[in-house]
Amino acid sequence: MTHYSAFTLIRKALGANRGWTRAWRNAEPRAGYDFVIVGGGGHGLATAYYLAKEHGAASVAVIEKGYIGGGNTGRNTTIVRSNYMIDGNTRFYEKSLQLWEEMSGELNFNVMLSQRGQLNTCHSPAQMDAAARRGNIMRMNGIDAELLTREEVRRRVPILDFSDHARFPILGALWQQRAGVARHDAVAWGYARGADRHGVDIIQGCEVKGFLQEQGRIVGVRTTRGDIRAQKVGLAVAGHTSHVARMAGLRLPIETHLLQAFATEPVKPMLHCVVSFGAAHFYVSQDDKGGLVMGSDLDGYNSYGQRGDLPIVEETMADAKALIPLLSRLRVVRQWSGVMDMTMDGSPIISKSPIDGLYIDGGWCYGGFKATPASGWCFAHTLAKDRPHELNERFTLDRFRRGHQLDEKGGGPTPWAH
Numbered sequence: 447m448t449h450y451s452a453f454t455l456i457r458k459a460l461g462a463n464r465g466w467t468r469a470w471r472n473a474e475p476r477a478g479y480d481f482v483i484v485g486g487g488g489h490g491l492a493t494a495y496y497l498a499k500e501h502g503a504a505s506v507a508v509i510e511k512g513y514i515g516g517g518n519t520g521r522n523t524t525i526v527r528s529n530y531m532i533d534g535n536t537r538f539y540e541k542s543l544q545l546w547e548e549m550s551g552e553l554n555f556n557v558m559l560s561q562r563g564q565l566n567t568c569h570s571p572a573q574m575d576a577a578a579r580r581g582n583i584m585r586m587n588g589i590d591a592e593l594l595t596r597e598e599v600r601r602r603v604p605i606l607d608f609s610d611h612a613r614f615p616i617l618g619a620l621w622q623q624r625a626g627v628a629r630h631d632a633v634a635w636g637y638a639r640g641a642d643r644h645g646v647d648i649i650q651g652c653e654v655k656g657f658l659q660e661q662g663r664i665v666g667v668r669t670t671r672g673d674i675r676a677q678k679v680g681l682a683v684a685g686h687t688s689h690v691a692r693m694a695g696l697r698l699p700i701e702t703h704l705l706q707a708f709a710t711e712p713v714k715p716m717l718h719c720v721v722s723f724g725a726a727h728f729y730v731s732q733d734d735k736g737g738l739v740m741g742s743d744l745d746g747y748n749s750y751g752q753r754g755d756l757p758i759v760e761e762t763m764a765d766a767k768a769l770i771p772l773l774s775r776l777r778v779v780r781q782w783s784g785v786m787d788m789t790m791d792g793s794p795i796i797s798k799s800p801i802d803g804l805y806i807d808g809g810w811c812y813g814g815f816k817a818t819p820a821s822g823w824c825f826a827h828t829l830a831k832d833r834p835h836e837l838n839e840r841f842t843l844d845r846f847r848r849g850h851q852l853d854e855k856g857g858g859p860t861p862w863a864h
């Protein structure tokens with residue numbers, strides 16, 4: 447990475463950025479590629495990076511309708527963790543966390559991973575039992591986990607409601623020290639720069655509107671900038687997975703919903719880890735500027751609107767106050783939402799599709815940010831080798847037809863959210 451002195455930085459800023467080198471080329475579409483990845487979020491860019499780097503693919507393009515990282519990658523609450531317990535999920539998410547741990551070095555780009563720990567609060571003896579079970583399974587899979595008592599939780603996060611009149615008294619928590627947060631934009635930028643250096647074309651402002659098909663096989667994409675042929679097309683379009691797949695004639699078991707997030711005005715450091723509330727679908731962390739970043743449940747209707755409605759705002763604020771009463775003194779200064787591709791079991795799809803030449807990476811629900819590196823890694827393997835890696839062999843599309851769901855709700859409406 448290039449290092450600049452403060453003087454050089456000021457001189458470059460005053461010089462209207464003249465002389466900066468682009469971190470990645472703004473490529474023009476070519477007539478054809480071996481691999482076309484649709485979607486320039488973290489998943490699509492990571493896939494392209496690993497295709498080129500791990501599998502030697504020399505002809506790869508990422509097609510993005512807007513700008514890279516402008517989808518859910520730039521809209522999420524940046525929590526990374528691997529506290530899963532179902533076979534098929536455990537090893538995949540742990541691989542992802544390990545890739546996060548290496549990512550800044552691997553990409554030579556600071557993705558600001560902060561392993562400040564995540565705490566899932568428990569509010570009943572049954573929840574304590576469930577937390578113990580989950581923690582034990584995690585540890586048996588080599589994933590770090592710790593069961594905390596009420597006093598240990600209080601020492602870590604004294605601002606939670608430990609009063610006698612708490613609406614949801616805290617009995618303890620499950621703790622993962624290696625969980626934390628990372629800088630969302632940087633992940634997209636780091637993978638983009640890495641992919642570009644391996645010769646990947648990153649094509650922004652180019653929307654896929656349909657597919658080129660010959661004898662039942664997908665042989666390319668129709669875009670707003672012309673047709674682009676491809677040996678293989680991979681979809682990594684998050685909230686638009688079912689919409690784009692339908693253009694190829696494929697109906698997916700995915701529903702599209704909105705998920706909102708909120709940030710407060712900045713305050714001094716007061717929350718040193720990520721907290722997920724076991725009594726409601728709510729979680730919170732403090733960002734580097736001092737704002738409290740909060741998230742909660744889905745808006746309960748299908749939409750591509752990227753906005754979100756007031757009932758969830760009200761519910762989130764009520765949950766915030768029930769968990770951390772002093773949050774009621776802070777002003778919320780930002781609210782936004784993203785479009786989620788919800789599978790019925792909360793687990794993703796990284797798989798060949800029933801249509802030759804078309805591959806799917808989607809169904810990430812609430813939790814795909816943490817999966818970014820392993821998703822790219824496994825999807826690249828699936829595309830290059832035409833078969834899944836053992837880490838994603840359970841994330842098939844046909845599991846819904848066979849009834850072999852991985853029903854962990856992606857940490858959805860359970861205490862293990864986000």
Ligand SMILES: Cc1cc2nc3c(=O)[nH]c(=O)nc-3n(C[C@H](O)[C@H](O)[C@H](O)COP(=O)(O)OP(=O)(O)OC[C@H]3O[C@@H](n4cnc5c(N)ncnc54)[C@H](O)[C@@H]3O)c2cc1C
Pocket residue numbers: 484485486487488489490509510511512513514515516517518519520521522523524525526652653654655682683684685686690705706707741782783784785786810811812813814815816817864
């Ligand atoms: C409010 C919120 C909070 C969240 N919090 C967390 C969290 O704390 N931790 C966590 O792990 N996950 C979280 N998530 C989920 C996470 O953000 C997503 O699962 C993840 O970012 C998906 O990454 P992606 O690269 O697949 O998608 P995206 O970043 O959305 O990339 C997909 C890209 O495809 C492009 N595209 C779509 N259609 C087309 C087309 N026709 N042609 C070309 N391009 C197209 C889009 O423009 C977009 O840039 C959260 C999501 C939201 C909305």
